[in-house]
Amino acid sequence: MILELQWEALLSRAGCRITEPRRVVMRVLEQAQRPLTPQEILERGKLLHPNLGLVTVYRTLELFESLDLVCLVHREGGCHGYLLSAPGHRHVLMCDSCGRAVEFPGQDDLAQLIDRVQQHTGYAVGDHLLQLFGLCPECQEASGSSVP
Amino acid sequence: MILELQWEALLSRAGCRITEPRRVVMRVLEQAQRPLTPQEILERGKLLHPNLGLVTVYRTLELFESLDLVCLVHREGGCHGYLLSAPGHRHVLMCDSCGRAVEFPGQDDLAQLIDRVQQHTGYAVGDHLLQLFGLCPECQEASGSSVP
DNA sequence: TTCTTAATGATACTTTTTTTCATCAAAAGA
DNA sequence: TCTTTTGATGAAAAAAAGTATCATTAAGAA
Structure with a gap:
């Protein structure tokens, strides 16, 4: 609403x-x-x-x-x-099995990494694209029970 | 070679x-x-x-x-x-202006982030996709000199 | 060299995305 | 209220991207 x-x-x-x-x-x-x-x-x-x-x-x-x-x-x-x-959440975590996707924040962790990369490469980093892939809780259970 | x-x-x-x-x-x-x-x-x-x-x-x-x-x-x-x-470098840093791309390592920084996300969401994270965008040193200079 | 078979490239085909355009409808002004 | 203006829509067509088929070629083992 x-x-x-x-x-x-x-x-x-x-x-x-x-x-x-x-x-x-x-x-x-x-x-x-x-x-x-x-x-x-x-x-x-x-x-x-x-x-x-x-x-x-x-x-x-x-x-x-x-x-x-x-x-x-x-x-x-x-x-x-x-x-x-x-708004503000630009990072996606998607389930490899069912495709269900959720967002998560993570600006701070990347700030360090980006700083370091900037110093190493000389690039001025602006935007970024971060996506994680894995299994959602439901699909973990499902695969866990099918492979006992 | x-x-x-x-x-x-x-x-x-x-x-x-x-x-x-x-x-x-x-x-x-x-x-x-x-x-x-x-x-x-x-x-x-x-x-x-x-x-x-x-x-x-x-x-x-x-x-x-x-x-x-x-x-x-x-x-x-x-x-x-x-x-x-x-091999081993799966992260890309690309220049928004000229498209030039370089790779960089960054497993360790992400490990923490991934840990935290796993605990928050219950997902079991496997793979990830991280790409940074920005300006390469050459294009920074070029844009710097054109906007004095 | 010869032989086997993976690999190629032409063609045709399916899917995805973009462009074009005539029509429609919602705001703005008289 | 009634035009007028302009944004938005959807059909059709075109363009682009990706996939499948198959006869032919050539890489690499014998």
Whole structure:
């Protein structure tokens, strides 16, 4: 509820309109527990708004990304999906098995590392991309019980 | 030179043949200072071996990746490229301006962070993806002199 | 050298993403 | 209230990216 008001206010403030397709995309992302591809968002969105178009999904994601409402999640294979992102939390931890993703903070730990890298390389580090992969508690249990 | 022997030995050991197209892809990556897309590798490779095929580039990259000879570099926009990778160094630092990329180690710093995240979330963290973005020394100078 | 078979590259095909454009609808102004 | 303006949409088409098939080639062992 609060989240809803937040993103709508953000859009308004940016001079954008609150439209039905945008609400649909946001709702789909809110209900998802893992990163979704544009195609997946379209499929789920059509259930809420049958004549949703794929192009609109792409444009909406682009808009949301520019407002830091969603973040792009990368996987080793190169494929990626969009995940709703809480402000300030740009780090994602994803389950290799079920895809469920959560965010976590971690600015401080990286600050040291970044300092050191800057001194070693001479680069001026600005942004970063950190993602962890592993098994969520549920999938650990499941794999634990299947391999006794 | 040493690198060349290394990867050839690795391929042989894996039961793969050392072919001209593979040498070409490797040479292109060696000469590149930034991550290259399959298309870019094809273009550059054709200069050395005119009838190189795109499919072969994809397959060669897949092979090299499975042997950890190259790594996939992700960018915010989702686009990515392949970079020659020194063994053990899986972290990339890329220049936002010229695309030049270098690798750096950083296992220890992350170990703490990962420990903490594991305790907070209950996830069992296995792999990770860390990339830093910024300006390389050359581009810092260039941007510094243009904005006095 | 010869032989076996992994590897190649041309072609066709599927999937994903971008562009274009006519239409629609929500704000803004008279 | 009624236009006018402009942002937003969705269909269609085009472009780009990636994958599968298969006859041919050539690497490397015998």
